[in-house]
Amino acid sequence: MSPAAGVAAHRDPNVLRWVAAYTVSMVGDMVFYLALSWAAVQNGTAAQAGIVTAVSAVPRALLMLGGGVVADRFGPRRVVIGSDAVRCGTVLAVAAVLFVTDPGLWLLALLAVVFGTVDAVFLPAVGALPAQITTKDQLARVQGMRGLGIRFAAVVGAPLGGLGVAVGGSAAAFACAGLLIAVSVPLLVSVRVREPAPDEATARNDTTAWRDLRAGLRHVRRHRVLGPLMITIALGDLGFVGPLNVGLTLLADERGWGASGMGWVLGGFGTGAGVAALLLTVRGRVPYAGLVAAGAIIPGAAAIAALAYAPGLPVAVGTAVxxxxxxxxxGAMCGALLQTQADTAYLGRVTAVAGIVSLGIAPLSMPLSAAAIGVWGTGPVFVVSAVVCALGGVVALCAPGLRRAELPK
Known part of the structure; x- marks a missing residue:
């Protein structure tokens, strides 16, 4: 069945089912990672716990391009349902083991590796699915709805995971995560998708996986919008992830704001990001999308630098907003442009390239930021990070195809 034509995405039951499934799954992810972190700390040293919680990123980064090929070859809906079911079953199995015995760190490390491996397939398929559940002019609105789902998961997931740990320990928290992911599976099954065009289906069957991978990378490299867009996303994430994760913790400690102050700053950031997602959800289309993306990155980078020099907590919270x-x-504009500019047949692979940047490369800036802050302090490191982030906006402004890119009407 085809997506409903002429129906706004935020009023389309089919899209709403997908958003609900995605949001519940993301809440489950938040609970899972909190439970994993808590269980690792309880079973080993702080260094060992750090390794366990980080190990899932390795297979995710190494295998995500292949996951994009899988999503494009077999269809994102089928891949999302299958991978979500595997994630659910794995987490529930570990919860059952933890209720019976305490196997130690090895089971947690294995779980992290399995979860990261499945994520390498799940994430590109999730990114490719919106193009098959709605029309192209609604993809920007879906991107905003997805952003609201991420904000909701960030607000609800951690307290829910903490409640699970408080009530029944790590096993209860893992069981909660598995059940949340389980709720998303029947919702995904109920989502209708557009059938692939005959030439798309033929292309999937007539090529090898290696050729598919090379074709996807070539599609990104030669595209007048997608090529510079990937560089913009990479620079933006590299400049953003360090300061707003480990850097913010160190800044709060340096200024004496404490954990509650850091929470207020993070809440301010989440509020601002939620407003941006809501704007795109309501409007559905922002004119001059490429120019808006570039124009928002540069002052946003300046605000990141200013955060390190905020004279007090209220100013820091306002700056974080x-x-x-x-x-x-x-970020919403970049995501919407990626969705609308990429050929549907390549969308899984295009999403995988962007995912490698965001989930594989950008996290490397966190230990580097921490080490640099230890040597030079928060101010200089936040400024350098802001410059890197702003370079993404400069790339977008200097690339005519991206600067002039528009969202479909």
Missing amino acids: LVGLLTGLS
């Missing part, structure tokens, strides 16, 4: 609003708007 601005950072969230501007970077959230630029």
